[in-house]
Amino acid sequence: MFGFLGGAYDLSIRLGVIQHKSPLETAVPFLVIQGITPFIWPLLVRLLHRVGPGLMLVAGFTALAAAQLWLREVPIHETGLVPLLGPLILNGVGFGLVVAAITAAAVNVVPPSLTGMASATTSLVRDLGQTLGPALVGAVALGMATNKLTDSLAGAGLTSAEHGTATAVLDAGGPIALHTAELGPLSAKLAPLTERALADGYNNGLVLTAIACVVAAVIAAVFLGVRTGGDSASNKTEAPVTEPEGIRA
Template sequence: MVSTPAYDPPAASAEAAPTAPARHTGTIVAGCLAVCLAQIGLVLPAAINGEMQRTLQTSGAELTWISDAFLVPAAVLALTFGVVGDRYGRKKLVVGAALLAAVGYLVSATSDTPAQLITGQAISGIGAAALFPASLTMITAITTTPAARARGLASWTTALSLGAFIAPLMSGGIVEHAPFQWAFGVTGVLAVITAVAAWLLATESSAPEGRSLDWPGQITIAVAMLALLYGIIQGPSDGWGSAPIVASFVTFAVFIAAFIVVENRSAAPMLRLTLFRIPAFAASAAMAVIGMLGFLGGAYDLSIRLGVIQHQGPFEAAIPVMIIQACTPFIWPLLVRLLHRIGPGPMLVTGFLAMAAGQLWLRALPIHETALLPMLGPLILNGVGFGLVVAAITAAAVNVVPQNLTGMAAATTSLVRDLGQTLGPAVVGAVALGMAAGQLTGSLADAGLTPKEHGIASAVLHEGGPLALHTADLGPLSAKLAPYTTDALAHGYNNGLFLTAAACVTAAVIAAVFVGFRRGGTAPAEAEGSAA
């Protein structure tokens, strides 16, 4: 239970100002466009991982960084942008963030090296770090009744999934006829359109009372998250016992402890740690990290299976991702009813278990299975589970805090969700590539290669990892190596799916224990002291 508020809730604020119906609708539309854009950027690399790897000749770690360069700032900066939106206005933040994302997509669209593409992704990710919490808080600020809140959250969740549906369709279709850089260029145009729409349609809202930029908190959480992700992503290639990797994990532990100390002592923290005394809020944070690790880790695993191991074309690799993300828009009316009538608990348990079942089912399919029909079952289970989970996590976190703290709650939800999504590819990549490299090291010795061939294969494996060896054009040697690299990668990434399914089951258990199956759960909290 949250006690001893740091400031008294204002009698009237921009959060509760009456809004004309047209502006109310316009704000929801603008918020949905913003989160749709942010999610397009997040999912964009999934369908073209294989094309980017072949065009730029990336290593396994570089390929992971291309996705995580977008996700890292989204996770690290979400809390700070939550404060910025509360203080200076969510509408202005959405407009500026969309324009910044457009700049990042321009950098990516002109890239011809992994480093430039990673840089562009990082700039776009900073924009997304603002778009996720600001778009959500714009909507929660004007939906103050249970029914309106349920419709608003379901609309935001549907737009998020719609973005994830559009991304592979767009990128896969473009890359069939043009270089992969064009996919980033088109997304940049969508970012400019989003900025204009938010400026024209949205109502401004803010809640500046008691909120200030917390630079010590931001610096400590940023260093902690960057150190953690660096260690996980670079561990397989640098060696888990190497000095840089050990130092990165030590740095994470030191700075996460410093963040907790700083936030407890701050008069106006970016994150009130007392919010975690609310069981549903704390459980939502844990579920978001673990569950989204499971979901996006599974999606990343699927993209590698299709685009890199099976060498499917960008559009063919995009279709399964599209099926997963198409489920949420189709079940939008159901999401509204479920949020309003039964609450988030049953949705969370069902959704996480559905994702776990889908990933285990996908794991059971032969690695050479390229037909779409055998994959429909696991794809639909993942898609329906994702829709249920994202809507319910948001509701479980935002609706148990007072209205004047929804900005902080929304930013925290974005941070932990994006942290989980960032960890997904990093953890799956680390586990899968580590296992594949270990298996290949042994199998090359028994592959009947000449000393020269063995030297070439070992050098490519050492420099670029298993993915590079699988996709390298080594002439007749590639044909000799293909069965071994395919088997090793299949072994590694199948174990990655087992890991992501276990994460989803863990999240389901947390939901069952701490959120439960009580009815209701979309009514906003009315007073700070009422949150329990």
């Protein structure tokens, strides 16, 4: 969830803040991501019983990591939905694989009397990832963007007054405030600088989320393995199958 929600936050900044899309336009890509899971859910349930949760988790986390890196390669000036469809679909498939397998992976390694504890622990850790993902990605991305903007402003050919205004806004509100502030003609001069700085910063945030997903894939491979055959999953046919969760507000 650190990787998934961190990437979702990164995507929302790309669409809503950097590209100035409306709330409805920003919501459409998330509809694509979340809309995939209900369509592939019957396949996910079959996979859970055939190959077990280990392989599904490794595949899901790997797909999420690849989706984050793919999104990073889409140029910031691409404002249409079509260039984003590839990473969005891959993100949705990876999310579906992980959600379908994560509870099964937890409850199938404890005695039946402890399945409730295992499921609750999974939810707790998942919520921790949901909290840390946007927080850490935002801290890394905005820190890098601020450093880049500080250097860019010095060589941007601004007057002393313009430089003072831009620096004051940057110091008070950060790079997002400088990108969205209404500063008249100065905003037009600053737009390429703030757009590039924010894009680079949040692209580095996507690297962080991809690393988190790769680490999760390695953990799943080491502790659960990638053995085919869903014996462990089929022993508890009822507990593992939960309804997919969407992105929490």
